[in-house]
Amino acid sequence: MNVYKKGLAAEIRGLSSLYQLLSAEELRSDVCLLIIYPDCGAVLGRSEEEKSAVRRFLAEAPFMTAAVCGDDTDKELSAAADIRISSSEAEGYAERLFGGKSVAQIREITACFAAARTAPAKKVLDLESRAFYRLMAPADGGGSHGR
Amino acid sequence: MGDNKGMILEEREGILILSMDMPRNNLMTADFFREYEAVMERVEKLAAERAYKGLIIRGAGRHFSVGADVEALAERTAAEFTDGSSLPEGHIRQKHFFTFLRELPFPVVSVVTGFCIGSGCEIAANSHYRIAEENARIGQPESAFGMLPALGGIARTAELCGIQNAYELVMSGDLITAERALAIGWADILVPKKQGFQEALALIGHISENTEKFVPCRYRSYIGSYPDERGERI
Numbered sequence: 099m100n101v102y103k104k105g106l107a108a109e110i111r112g113l114s115s116l117y118q119l120l121s122a123e124e125l126r127s128d129v130c131l132l133i134i135y136p137d138c139g140a141v142l143g144r145s146e147e148e149k150s151a152v153r154r155f156l157a158e159a160p161f162m163t164a165a166v167c168g169d170d171t172d173k174e175l176s177a178a179a180d181i182r183i184s185s186s187e188a189e190g191y192a193e194r195l196f197g198g199k200s201v202a203q204i205r206e207i208t209a210c211f212a213a214a215r216t217a218p219a220k221k222v223l224d225l226e227s228r229a230f231y232r233l234m235a236p237a238d239g240g241g242s243h244g245r
Numbered sequence: 246m247g248d249n250k251g252m253i254l255e256e257r258e259g260i261l262i263l264s265m266d267m268p269r270n271n272l273m274t275a276d277f278f279r280e281y282e283a284v285m286e287r288v289e290k291l292a293a294e295r296a297y298k299g300l301i302i303r304g305a306g307r308h309f310s311v312g313a314d315v316e317a318l319a320e321r322t323a324a325e326f327t328d329g330s331s332l333p334e335g336h337i338r339q340k341h342f343f344t345f346l347r348e349l350p351f352p353v354v355s356v357v358t359g360f361c362i363g364s365g366c367e368i369a370a371n372s373h374y375r376i377a378e379e380n381a382r383i384g385q386p387e388s389a390f391g392m393l394p395a396l397g398g399i400a401r402t403a404e405l406c407g408i409q410n411a412y413e414l415v416m417s418g419d420l421i422t423a424e425r426a427l428a429i430g431w432a433d434i435l436v437p438k439k440q441g442f443q444e445a446l447a448l449i450g451h452i453s454e455n456t457e458k459f460v461p462c463r464y465r466s467y468i469g470s471y472p473d474e475r476g477e478r479i
Binding site: 124162180181194199200201203206207208210211215219223224227229230231232234 | 393412416
């Protein structure tokens with residue numbers, strides 16, 4: 099398994115099972131988008147316990163996961179990711195999304211979507227408002243808005 | 246306001262119709278938000294007083310809304326004060342008049358024409374249904390201006406389009422076509438130019454005739470019984 103970090107995005111290659119993600123120390127820091135290139139024949143997990151652990155890990159991850167999928171990609175693996183893209187879409191995908199945005203914006207928007215996986219709409223509505231005021235604070239002198 | 250007539254709220258045969266006719270293609274200035282909040286306060290009171298078949302929201306001109314005036318938004322934000330743990334009162338009030346649309350006891354249908362951008366897009370996203378005309382361009386470009394959509398643009402778009410499509414729409418800030426909006430689930434119905442309003446009347450008529458009581462939390466299921474222009478089920 100190899101992890102290549104590019105700013106707030108990271109690519110991970112050489113995975114035969116997504117269960118390997120759980121031990122990837124590189125993902126514990128500033129990653130907002132993880133692009134997963136599964137090996138041919140890669141699976142979500144080798145057992146039901148592993149699959150449950152991976153699903154839980156991905157549902158709670160503070161970053162978004164994009165699985166690079168082909169016709170033969172394991173259905174359970176692709177379904178567990180937030181995003182499914184083809185190998186041609188994967189090229190430049192992070193740049194297309196993140197280009198021109200500040201680090202703070204990328205983090206705040208990603209955090210809202212990470213919560214939106216499981217949180218009720220009311221909670222996400224509140225989160226997006228608080229994120230907005232955190233982002234707007236520096237532009238108007240800062241300090242006066244909810245942090 | 247010049248030649249514009251402001252927020253026009255009418256009733257036709259039990260259907261409330263809001264035509265937004267504010268300057269510069271419904272550019273969301275401080276004036277726009279003041280008028281919008283006032284008219285939505287009226288809608289909320291009317292809804293509490295008697296039963297209506299539905300509410301249609303549309304732009305009076307070519308465009309639904311070109312979105313927020315970024316400079317005015319920055320000024321407003323700078324003027325707001327919070328103790329650090331709570332959101333500004335002005336924002337809470339403003340957001341209520343966007344998100345309460347989903348709680349109204351009758352179907353709220355946005356007729357999306359021309360540009361439907363930013364906070365304009367959030368009015369539509371907070372509605373129960375979106376009828377997009379073929380010329381429409383839809384998007385949440387806030388991220389291109391150093392901010393993010395905070396009037397339901399993240400929460401509602403994620404509900405409507407799923408995490409992937411919503412994340413791409415919000416993070417990229419790209420505008421999408423009406424056809425694409427239909428494909429990703431943002432729009433419920435796609436119609437030719439100038440057909441959106443009639444379609445909205447027909448949809449509300451269909452729901453009121455076929456539904457004893459509109460249940461907002463199950464709103465998307467009602468569209469499943471609605472025939473499209475070819476007479477097929479959507």
